[in-house]
Amino acid sequence: MLKHNPTLRYIVVRGGWYLLTFVVAVTLNFILPHMGAGNPVDIIMARVTNVTTTENARAVEEAYLKEFGLVETDNRGNLLHDTDGKPVMTPLWKQFRNYIAMCFKGDLGTSFLNYPKKVSEIIRQALPWTIALQLPTILLGWIIGNVLGVLAAYRRGLFDRVFFPLTLLANAMPFFAFGMLLMFLLAIVVPVFPAMGGYAGNLTPGFSLPFLVSLGYHYVLPFFSIFLILVGGQAIGMRSMCIYELGTDYVKYAQWLGMRENIIIRYMFRNAMLPQLTGLALQIGGMIGGALITEMIFSYPGLGMTLLTAIQGNDYPVIQGCTLLITASVLLTNFVVDILIGLLDPRVKAGGTGGHQ
Numbered sequence: 136m137l138k139h140n141p142t143l144r145y146i147v148v149r150g151g152w153y154l155l156t157f158v159v160a161v162t163l164n165f166i167l168p169h170m171g172a173g174n175p176v177d178i179i180m181a182r183v184t185n186v187t188t189t190e191n192a193r194a195v196e197e198a199y200l201k202e203f204g205l206v207e208t209d210n211r212g213n214l215l216h217d218t219d220g221k222p223v224m225t226p227l228w229k230q231f232r233n234y235i236a237m238c239f240k241g242d243l244g245t246s247f248l249n250y251p252k253k254v255s256e257i258i259r260q261a262l263p264w265t266i267a268l269q270l271p272t273i274l275l276g277w278i279i280g281n282v283l284g285v286l287a288a289y290r291r292g293l294f295d296r297v298f299f300p301l302t303l304l305a306n307a308m309p310f311f312a313f314g315m316l317l318m319f320l321l322a323i324v325v326p327v328f329p330a331m332g333g334y335a336g337n338l339t340p341g342f343s344l345p346f347l348v349s350l351g352y353h354y355v356l357p358f359f360s361i362f363l364i365l366v367g368g369q370a371i372g373m374r375s376m377c378i379y380e381l382g383t384d385y386v387k388y389a390q391w392l393g394m395r396e397n398i399i400i401r402y403m404f405r406n407a408m409l410p411q412l413t414g415l416a417l418q419i420g421g422m423i424g425g426a427l428i429t430e431m432i433f434s435y436p437g438l439g440m441t442l443l444t445a446i447q448g449n450d451y452p453v454i455q456g457c458t459l460l461i462t463a464s465v466l467l468t469n470f471v472v473d474i475l476i477g478l479l480d481p482r483v484k485a486g487g488t489g490g491h492q
Contacts (some may be wrong), residue, residue, distance in 0.1 A: 149473050160462045162231075166231075206223060207222075243459070246445075247448065247451065247452065248453070257441060258456055265438045268354070272358055272362045276364075280373065284370040284371065284376075285377050285403065287299060288377030310360060310428060311428040317356050317359060318433070328353075357435050372414065373407060376407035445457065
């Protein structure tokens with residue numbers, strides 16, 4: 136069936152590679168957090184204040200170790216101890232097996248730092264903040280950047296000579312570096328906007344006017360630290376594509392016929408749009424992990440801050456949950472884009488399956 140259906144063969148081959156990539160990513164996602172020093176249960180024990188004796192402390196610690204699957208138990212659920220009386224720790228491969236089984240059930244585990252809060256609940260609270268920051272930024276940056284790129288390519292002159300170096304500068308600057316620059320200029324040197332947080336600390340989240348005003352006020356710097364970089368990158372890409380289109384026969388013929396500028400720009404924009412649409416799809420897919428460092432810089436309450444807090448506290452389940460979500464979203468979007476490009480362009484499909492049969 137696959138031999139006589141190149142489209143299905145292309146999808147299966149690409150899907151197999153992405154599945155293999157996902158398996159490797161999940162394995163690394165489990166192993167890397169466990170390479171850190173220290174026992175994360177110690178973090179929970181440090182917060183326990185109602186333990187009065189050493190025996191009680193040991194019982195509470197062993198209960199936590201058992202609940203998180205970090206120690207071995209017998210058939211009755213009792214902890215196994217070594218000759219020194221210490222609990223026998225579960226081998227890493229068994230922890231990995233249990234982790235995979237829990238992922239298939241949709242259970243990402245319990246947070247160490249926010250015990251007994253579930254990881255899925257923590258991610259569900261942080262994810263809307265990340266989407267609210269990233270999605271409008273990506274869409275507006277894509278639209279405005281492409282429009283400016285078309286104008287720079289078609290009009291040229293002074294507009295392009297001033298605009299193009301600025302876009303190159305913006306595109307070459309990392310998100311976090313530009314974010315720190317904006318924070319220094321507009322929150323420290325000239326304290327116009329707040330430097331940290333998603334809203335004022337004395338307000339309770341809700342649909343009240345003071346909270347919404349504070350929300351917008353804190354939104355400005357993180358938004359522009361990402362938006363201006365995205366505009367520069369999209370404008371450079373669209374400018375290059377439009378310059379190529381300007382040299383094609385149909386544009387020269389339309390200009391020779393005396394067609395209006397807006398009609399020529401519209402057709403040129405449409406033909407140069409396919410690579411930009413691919414980039415948009417990839418950016419939306421990578422939105423969850425797109426600019427997490429920016430969130431960390433501004434202490435914005437999204438996945439970035441959640442992940443940073445988890446790393447600082449050795450909160451393995453939260454680290455694994457965040458990185459698993461980021462990995463899955465990026466791989467899924469790349470796979471969908473690959474399939475769409477293969478369906479739209481038969482040359483890609485033929486090349487991806489070993490050529491024509």
